[in-house]
Amino acid sequence: MTMSRKNLLLTYSLAVGVRYLFLHSDFQKDIVNRIEIQTPLNSFKRVVEGRYRMSLGIDPYESDSLHVPPLHLTFYTFLIDNFPNYLPYIFMLIDLLTGHCLYTFARRYMLKLYIKQEKNKHTYAEDALSQLLEGRDLYLPPQYALVVFLFNPYTIFNSAAMTTTTVNNLLLSLFFVGIIYDNLVISLAAMTLSTLQSFYPVIMIAPLYLTVYKRKESHLQACLTLFIYALSVIGIIYISGIIYNGYQFLDQTYGFILKVPDQQPNVGVFWYFFMEMFEHFRLLFLFSYQMNVTVLYFLPLTFKFREDPPLLAACFVTLIAIFKSYPSIGDFALSLALLPCWKHLYSCMQQVFISSVTIVITTALAPILWDLWIFWGTANANFFFGATLAFVTAHIFLVTDISFAYTKREYLLKYGNCRQINGKDAKLVLE
């Protein structure tokens, strides 16, 4: 049983209604310019500026105002030139598409989980019944995912600000659809475009590899897929270079992401850290931080979640949102919308309450502290930094909690709920 067509339609029209109301409200302008939503990397104002400079015959990548790669700039330029009055509605549509992708993904994912469970049921421990999926888990989580995405204020603000993150979220959700339906073309295309825009999705090669390997049972085929991916990324960069007379855009897009030259505050931990960093340690910490988000968790998590590539991809999405150099709440919107898909892990999670309360509080507190610092001058940078620190910590707790819950559930399915060894009390420990 899936969500009825009528309910789905109702959800979408409600989502459009909320967005429309917000778009025409008085505080729309104040909210969309906030640094929690707009970063130098995803700001649409900078895209407009880049397009304007191009129209004057100035190389948009000569300065450091534009950090969108040429292919995406062409797309946005097309949008601005042809539908200047409908831009907010286009971004609204992109949001709805993203929501629908997530819904499709979640439905298929829950179904796959259920099929797998029915197949392996005989291997599970007898008292693990409480861990099993029920029939309603097939249709509730997709609905939740859809609603959480479409009605999350993060998403609404993000699309109202017309950030490029909105498009990136669509690409990433398409990637999820691609890997769950084993559709190589969609997942490859989505991943390529997403990598081109924000670089970090490059680590999604792990879930892609696992998906292909699980389907084809061949390492060669999987490697070939990655090869095609690498080829298309390099190919597009090469062609962009030819069209834009040179490769200075590389420094303004990927160089900008990796070197973090702009210290504009955002919801991450990077900005204040590199603002206050001693100059001679900058390179060391830059490397450490970039490795932290790209390679550090890449192999361990891949091995751990080799049976569940979508979960791996979701963990990566959350870790990227947390540790990327210019995170915005739009990035977190996607990782939060994926949470309902892990409904089967909820019973093993321990810190959901603390994390969610912290997220809610910091989301409300950060803008206040920002205003106190920037507009009223009664607080300083430390206040806002504290809020972002707590916000990030809450998300870290969420992602580590999910990883641990996955491990625990695997254990419980296999060995059951028994907590005694030879009649003596025992407890579960990681060793």
Add this chain to the structure above:
Amino acid sequence: MKILVYVLVIIHLVSCNKDSFTEELLLKPLYANKLYSHFQFTTKWDVDATSDSMFHTNLFPRAISEIVVRHNIQELHISLTAGLWRYETWGYPVVDAAPGAEVWAWFNPDTENVDKNWKELANSLSGLLCASLNFIDSTNSINPEISLRNSGVVQGQVNNTFLRYSSLPREIVCTENLTPWKKLLPCSSKAGIASLLNAGYIHNTQYHSVGIMFRPICADKACTRKAVELQQTVSLVYDYKMLGNRQWTLRRLFGQGIMNACPLAKESSIYVDLSNDDKFDLEPYPHEYITAYRGGYETTYAKYDIKRIKPMSIAASYEGKEIINVNIPPPLYASQYKTGFGQQNGGIITKLYNNHWADLNVVVLQNFPWYVPIYLHTMKIESNGNILQPTVLKYKPGKLREKAHYLEIGLRLPPKSTISISIDFDYVFLKWQEYPPDANHGFYIGSAIISAMLPLAKNYTGIPQDGSTIADSFNASRSGYLVQIRTETMIITLPTPDFSMPYNVICLACTVVALAFGPLHNITTKRLILKVTTKKKLSEKLKSFFKK
């Protein structure tokens, strides 16, 4: 016999040095109880500026000729200014100058590395004038295409890649700049009009500006021989309120009367502008009255020839009641200000006022430092509510920490209109070591320069391009009168981090990273197993704790 030869050679050398020095002072009462005094010292020298003969100086300051030859300079303009020239009430000055320090130079077209020469020139000037011009480098310099033209003679094509302009609005101008400047004069401040420049008096003025201009000129009308010219200027604006009353005398303005002329000067004169509605008598009686017609306006000057006088002080005595007129502003003036509140987004508005009855063509040059990233697409030019399209738009985007933003807008201002140019910018966040010691003092944005050729010479005192002395500006009607209006400088306070926090921030941020690394490391490298728990009583726990 030998001595005679030497003497002949020396006489020959001296007579060959075809140089001349002129010293002038212009006193002009301004609207709203102000007195403008402009000192103009001009040294002309028939010499080829690129040759070694530049080093055999007589009246020309050797320090300048060394700088010119070493840095391959064609033309050099320096001004050090404190205060703002109020165009709206004061009219146009002889020399326009922006608040703070302003330098621009044209290099000879055979210069290989202009940026290197420019940097070295700034350092030399810094030493010469005791000003912080050494802060000038490629990050705060621009090379405008239209606004700053050569004022001297040029051979061949003009190429703006050999031009550099920079302004330091934060520069504070005081005696330490004036003293080395005075040493460049042939008589220093020991004799002549320059002896009036007493630091204790001139820095009490509302506006003071010290300027140096070096340029190549023609030695004769046909321009067959090259020559160089050095103009040294000091502009001061006194406020009668600060003087006590409006009965000014040289003694009250400068602390002393004039003793004599500089013996090396060819001409030495003081001019007093008498064309103010509020009449005053001069004591002693001037040597000559000059009536000058220029660009449709008549001006009367009283001239004192200092070569003919004994030590004296000029005194102006107003009779009767003070006449307060309605201020009639000059044809074109401008102002600039910042909009927005807080430290997130801001805007800059430049307002141009055209009081002329016809269209005026102007060029607005804006030089935004790299820490003011502007959004060009937000630029809006409005004139009395209508959108105005620029006739020319030149823009070179800046770059964080590397290059200033340069914007030049050509505009045709409608008659009797107020034009506002608005543009948005973002506040940038710098690394903590990039803030100056007094971080909350703020960061300066330099003046905009508005250049125009005015069709009439109302309120205009500038020296024509073909002239070099104040006397040359009398009866100098031309087809247009160049003004280069400087607007106010602005100050923005960039948001600052907590400077005492680096260790705390590094520790806290690293802790958060560790919070992710630790659990993920545990989960991915360890297995879940059941382990027997041995429950101890609290007393046993304490015992085992103390045993350790």
